[in-house]
Amino acid sequence: MMRDPEVVFDGVSKFYGEVLGVNRVSLNVPPGITALVGPNGSGKTTLMNLMAGLIFPERGTVSVRGISPRDPEKLMRVLGYATQYDAAPRGVTGFDFVLTGLLLYGHTRAEAERLAWRAIERVNLREAAGRKVAAYSKGMRQRIRLAQAMAHDPEVVVLDEPLNGLDPLVRAETISLFREWAAEERHVILSSHVLQEVDVISDQVILISNGMIVAEGEIRNVRSEISEHPSQFLVRCRDASRVAAMLFGEPHVTEVRLQDDGAGLLVSTRSRDEFAQALGRIAVQSHEIEGVIPADENVDSLYGYLIGSGGRS
Amino acid sequence: MNLAFRLRQALLIARLEVRRAFFSKRGFWVYGLALFPMLIFLGHGLEVKWKREAWSKSAASRAQLDTIAEGQTLDEIERRLGRPIRRHHWEDGEREHDSWLYSDGTRQVRLRFTNRVLTGIQSRQIANFDEDRTVLATVFQYFYLRLAIFFGCLGIFMNLFRGEMLDKTLHYWLLAPARRETVMIGKYLAGVAASMVIFGLGTAACFFAVMWYQNPVEVDAYWGGAGPAHLFWYIAAAALACIGYGSVFLAAGLLVRNPIIPAVVLLLWESINGFLPAMLQRLSVLHYVQSLCPVPAVPIDDDIPAVAKLLLAPAESASASFALAGVAGVTLLVLYAAARAIRRTEIDYGTE
Ligand SMILES: Nc1ncnc2c1ncn2[C@@H]1O[C@H](COP(=O)(O)OP(=O)(O)OP(=O)(O)O)[C@@H](O)[C@H]1O
Numbered sequence: 001m002m003r004d005p006e007v008v009f010d011g012v013s014k015f016y017g018e019v020l021g022v023n024r025v026s027l028n029v030p031p032g033i034t035a036l037v038g039p040n041g042s043g044k045t046t047l048m049n050l051m052a053g054l055i056f057p058e059r060g061t062v063s064v065r066g067i068s069p070r071d072p073e074k075l076m077r078v079l080g081y082a083t084q085y086d087a088a089p090r091g092v093t094g095f096d097f098v099l100t101g102l103l104l105y106g107h108t109r110a111e112a113e114r115l116a117w118r119a120i121e122r123v124n125l126r127e128a129a130g131r132k133v134a135a136y137s138k139g140m141r142q143r144i145r146l147a148q149a150m151a152h153d154p155e156v157v158v159l160d161e162p163l164n165g166l167d168p169l170v171r172a173e174t175i176s177l178f179r180e181w182a183a184e185e186r187h188v189i190l191s192s193h194v195l196q197e198v199d200v201i202s203d204q205v206i207l208i209s210n211g212m213i214v215a216e217g218e219i220r221n222v223r224s225e226i227s228e229h230p231s232q233f234l235v236r237c238r239d240a241s242r243v244a245a246m247l248f249g250e251p252h253v254t255e256v257r258l259q260d261d262g263a264g265l266l267v268s269t270r271s272r273d274e275f276a277q278a279l280g281r282i283a284v285q286s287h288e289i290e291g292v293i294p295a296d297e298n299v300d301s302l303y304g305y306l307i308g309s310g311g312r313s
Numbered sequence: 314m315n316l317a318f319r320l321r322q323a324l325l326i327a328r329l330e331v332r333r334a335f336f337s338k339r340g341f342w343v344y345g346l347a348l349f350p351m352l353i354f355l356g357h358g359l360e361v362k363w364k365r366e367a368w369s370k371s372a373a374s375r376a377q378l379d380t381i382a383e384g385q386t387l388d389e390i391e392r393r394l395g396r397p398i399r400r401h402h403w404e405d406g407e408r409e410h411d412s413w414l415y416s417d418g419t420r421q422v423r424l425r426f427t428n429r430v431l432t433g434i435q436s437r438q439i440a441n442f443d444e445d446r447t448v449l450a451t452v453f454q455y456f457y458l459r460l461a462i463f464f465g466c467l468g469i470f471m472n473l474f475r476g477e478m479l480d481k482t483l484h485y486w487l488l489a490p491a492r493r494e495t496v497m498i499g500k501y502l503a504g505v506a507a508s509m510v511i512f513g514l515g516t517a518a519c520f521f522a523v524m525w526y527q528n529p530v531e532v533d534a535y536w537g538g539a540g541p542a543h544l545f546w547y548i549a550a551a552a553l554a555c556i557g558y559g560s561v562f563l564a565a566g567l568l569v570r571n572p573i574i575p576a577v578v579l580l581l582w583e584s585i586n587g588f589l590p591a592m593l594q595r596l597s598v599l600h601y602v603q604s605l606c607p608v609p610a611v612p613i614d615d616d617i618p619a620v621a622k623l624l625l626a627p628a629e630s631a632s633a634s635f636a637l638a639g640v641a642g643v644t645l646l647v648l649y650a651a652a653r654a655i656r657r658t659e660i661d662y663g664t665e
């Protein structure tokens with residue numbers, strides 16, 4: 001029987017007591033590289049823990065390629081998870097750390113050792129494999145977790161902020177590893193709080209904020225979805241509050257926010273042209289406009305539009 | 314995924330975890346508890362050996378000591394037996410009192426004189442094997458079973474899951490390709506192995522500590538008689554207590570965060586157990602384990618406070634096979650509850 005090839009969230013909500021983790025999330029994640037992007041506390045780890053069965057939803061269901069996260073015996077044969085939790089079991093070496101999991105899959109010792117070395121080599125930790133994980137640097141711990149998560153060749157690799165703390169060279173190597181996996185029709189689901197960091201490598205992006213999915217899809221679609229939204233401009237001027245009042249009367253302006261220093265405004269508009277004309281009229285009335293900077297020319301600011309003000313931290 | 318595979322997984326987990334159970338970061342006091350009674354008896358043994366050594370020079374012969382009788386005078390005794398090991402003299406206005414100590418190397422004899430005439434003889438063995446074995450039985454029942462193994466298992470078994478939650482490493486076990494029940498059984502077996510070794514050896518050490526300073530003839534007789542069976546049943550009782558209390562604290566570690574509360578509740582439960590209806594008495598570890606103890610403990614004196622008596626009351630005894638079945642029943646029941654709890658357990662490394 002063919003298993004469902006996707007990772008599916010169906011109306012999933014998770015609360016930590018009174019605190020919202022994620023709210024009514026419905027997703028169908030196809031194979032390939034999927035980036036889960038959102039600021040601190042937005043619910044990325046919560047979604048990943050739900051996928052791996054470390055926590056359970058209050059409402060809704062999760063299914064990983066047709067397997068319920070409540071059945072770890074089956075699930076962990078197809079899923080590998082590198083968590084964001086930094087602690088390693090006490091006193092364990094890098095090699096034993098990877099080996100232990102493999103033995104539980106029922107591999108013989110020799111086979112488990114072979115697989116462990118293969119995984120450790122893929123993250124370039126051969127020299128450090130005999131040392132205690134507790135003595136590893138942050139980046140090395142990140143890599144040994146990666147090795148541990150992929151050692152059993154899972155179809156679904158879930159990685160919580162896997163690029164954190166990696167130097168540029170290792171980062172590039174790691175990304176090419178992700179690409180290899182994605183080419184093999186695996187799921188590579190990773191998280192980040194910087195869209196820029198992952199948008200070029202991802203096939204899909206899921207933007208999450210305050211526990212809710214804000215945008216989802218191929219990165220191109222997410223971009224165009226964003227561009228249909230209002231543009232933002234930063235206007236530097238002397239009498240900012242007066243300019244703000246005038247701009248607010250314009251029908252195309254959707255939002256005006258005063259900068260903290262009182263000498264600037266963040267303006268959202270549905271029409272760049274009409275905005276330009278309005279600015280011209282204001283300038284003529286001698287309210288000195290010192291400059292106008294498009295505030296959303298790069299991906300980060302688009303992302304900021306979607307998420308920036310919504311982050312909880 | 315059959316039962317044999319799961320069993321192999323559980324045994325592998327047990328092997329990986331047993332080190333942690335032996336050398337837990339927060340658990341070295343467990344060894345203190347396990348060895349405490351042995352140290353007491355070692356101390357007593359040293360005292361005995363020292364007395365024998367120190368008193369042998371001034372020892373009177375056994376025959377001489379046997380000639381002493383009430384009514385004899387102080388001077389007469391000193392003439393026959395020589396100077397006592399210790400003497401103490403006091404007056405209360407009308408009368409003179411003297412207390413003298415003699416020894417023949419195995420007995421210590423205390424003589425009481427009033428106005429220099431012998432009025433009382435108190436003779437006892439420097440080391441009394443029978444008495445010490447009863448003390449051992451009492452220490453084993455009231456300290457070892459009720460407190461040392463109880464709290465030792467609390468330390469070892471509550472740590473299996475709670476400790477890993479505190480260390481933020483529990484998720485590794487929950488991400489293993491094994492049912493959560495398998496992980497739980499693996500960890501439980503590790504705890505059972507560690508606690509059985511620690512408290513089994515502690516029991517044996519204590520048992521031998523009672524013997525090393527005794528009269529070798531008496532010790533040989535004991536080994537030829539009831540000794541080996543006693544040793545076996547002491548260790549069996551300790552091991553069974555580890556199995557029973559272990560399951561209870563494993564479950565407690567999954568169900569509650571603070572170990573103090575279940576400990577107090579359980580200690581009270583076990584203590585008042587003897588007064589509960591027969592049905593409820595069966596839900597106790599001590600109830601069964603105590604009945605395996607081979608030597609009766611000292612009966613409880615009437616002059617201790619009522620509350621303490623309540624806490625020390627021995628449970629009604631049961632037969633050995635009934636005890637084994639009872640502990641097995643309680644353990645399975647508790648493990649079943651623990652399995653339900655671990656299926657609901659979520660990773661929560663929030664602030665504790
Ligand atoms: N164990 C917990 N107990 C209580 N609240 C929690 C717990 N775990 C997460 N939360 C809350 O749930 C929300 C989502 O947290 P989550 O860890 O999923 O965010 P995140 O996107 O992974 O953040 P970060 O980028 O910091 O890792 C936050 O508000 C957080 O405070």
Ligand SMILES: [Mg+2]
Nearest residue numbers: 044045084160
């Ligand atoms: Mg996170």
